Amino acid sequence: MIRTRFAPSPTGFLHIGGVRTALFSWAYARKHGGTFVLRIEDTDLERSTPESVQAILDGMHWVGLDYDEGPFYQTQRFDRYKEVIQQLLASGHAYLCYCSKEELDAMRAEQEARGEKPRYDRRWRPEDGKTLPTPPADVPPVVRFKTPLSGSVAWDDAVKGRIEFQNEELDDLIIARPDGSPTYNFCVVVDDWDMNITHVIRGDDHVNNTPRQINILKALGAPLPVYGHLPMILNEDGHKMSKRRDAVSVVDYEGKGILPEALLNYLARLGWGHGDEEFFNMDQFVEWFSLEAVSPSASRFNQEKFLWLNAQHIKAADNARLAELITPRLTAAGISTAQGPALAEVVALVKERVQELNALARECDYFYQPRQPQQAELDKHILPDTRERMARFAAQLAALPEWNxxxxxxxxxxxxxxxGIKMGQLGMPLRVLVCGTTQTPSVDAVLALIGREQVLARLAG
Structure with a gap:
């Protein structure tokens, strides 16, 4: 049984790199009839916040990535971690280290002065024939994992291919802090083991953690999952995306008028592809998805292409759903749709013209409340004889037996x-006086939706 997981740390917003990781993990589980687990890695007690946890849950709900198990919280599993730490101490795969912060700082400074890579010198590591110092009474110990001193750690990464690390390059990492709280790399191992995770799909910033985690799994006699490390998402300038420069939070995209299915569609195409397919739904994505088709190279986020894709999803979306999504935006702008045409009908007429929901709301506003025309539009289209001509046309509109x-x-x-005029000399003044803008769909359809009473009142005004 395939079991994948998404395991974010609640130290901030849910960013799009995390959403793509969740998407690929979700799709792999769905493709193989497996289980998708949500796990909240909240062992960083200083930085983890309830608000960030809620942001993760809200973000997952907004994009529609449903999980089968969880959310599980690491802070609720500390007893289990302590149990496994004792197991490693008893088996000789871990040991107590009494180095003070001052000793570690001095050790680092000496190594850097010699041009060496800073690392713990294993002075408290028990070895045959080695005499350890007497433990100081005033230093609470950390627990370190006893990394093998020779050999290598290698795995066939499902995305990047064969990866190998020499054990001599790895430190004896801390798995429990002085207060007894477990550290990230250790908790991840125990969680993946206990939750029977078969495939760990995550960002390639975790590649350096993987050999350490594999060593711990081997020490515990636990099965190794398949690892697949996804390439980074870069911005249009080729830099790592950041909150300061880029819209990277799921909440940011919702506010920018992006449909969740469009975001998932676009993220799916960052580092993965199925022929020339650009526009697809999640059912199709699950059917086509494979880890073998994921590129090991970083992808660039192209804003123009992203908005184009969002526009395609808006065109394909149900009009009633779009109306529901833009109603709060209209309300915030002081526009009430209680009087006037059905908003879903207005949406159907104008949605071909927009790339995002905020623009869709703006395209709908003049159906309920005319805009104040720009002076340049008034000067260009409302000439000395225009008002009289519009009055004559209004009389014909009023006399229509049917309004459509x-x-x-x-x-x-x-x-x-x-x-004796051209159509533009009628249509443009009509748009300016009725709508307050020259940028509208076909003016006959616009007038029909606004309604006879409102059209005549606006022309008279």
Whole structure:
């Protein structure tokens, strides 16, 4: 049974790199009829916050990545971690280290002065024939893992291929702090073991953690999962995405008017592909997905392409759902849709014109409340004889036996012929006086939706 997990740390927002990791882990489990687990890695007690936990849960809900088990919290598993630490101490795979902070700082300074890579010198590591110092009474010990001194750690990464580290390059990492609290690399190992995780799919910033985790798993006699490390997402300038420069939080994208299915679609294409397919839904993604098709190279986030894809999803989305999504945006702008056309009908008319939901809301506002026209538009289209002409056209609109797009459209040609004008000389002033803007869809459809009473009132005003 395939079991994957998404294991974010609640030390900030849920960022898009994390969402892509969750997406690929979710898709792999769904593709193979497996289980997708959500685990909150909150052992960093100083930086983890309830607000960040909630942001993760809200973000997962917003993008629609449903998990089968969890959320599990590491802070609720400390007894289990302590039990396994005692197991490693008893088996000789871990030991107590009494180095003070001052000793460690001095050790680092001496090594750097000699041009060596700073690392713990294993002075408290028990070895055959070695006499250890007397433990100081005033220094609470840490627990260190006894890394093998020779040999190597290698694995066939599902994304990057064969990766190998020499054990002599690895430190004896701390697995429990002086207060007894377990550290990240250790907790991850115990969690993946206890939760029977078969595939660890995560960012390639974790590659250096993997040999350490494999060594601990081997010391425990635990099975090794398949590891797959996903490439980094870069911004358009080729730099690592950051909150200061880029919109990287899921919440940011919701506020920017992005549909969750568009975000997932785009993230799926960052580092993975299925032929030339660009626009697809998550059912199709699950059907096509494989780790073998994930590129080991970093991907660049292209804002123009992302917005194009969001536009495609807006066009394909249900109009009633879009109306529900933009209603809060209209309300925030002081626009009430209680009086006027059904918002879903307005959405159907204008959604081809936008790339994001905030723009969609702006495209709908003049159906309920005319905008104040720009002076340049008034100067260009509302000429000395325009008002009288619009009054004559309004009389014909008022006399229509039926009010619909076809009936309104039927007035245009005869009226322009009578007045000796081109269609633009009728359509543009109509848009300015009725809508407050020249940028609208077909004016006959716009007038039909706004309604006879409102159109005549705006023309009269």
């Amino acid at each position: 797009t076809e009936a309104i459209h039927g007035l245009f040609k005869p009226f322009c012929a009578e007045e």
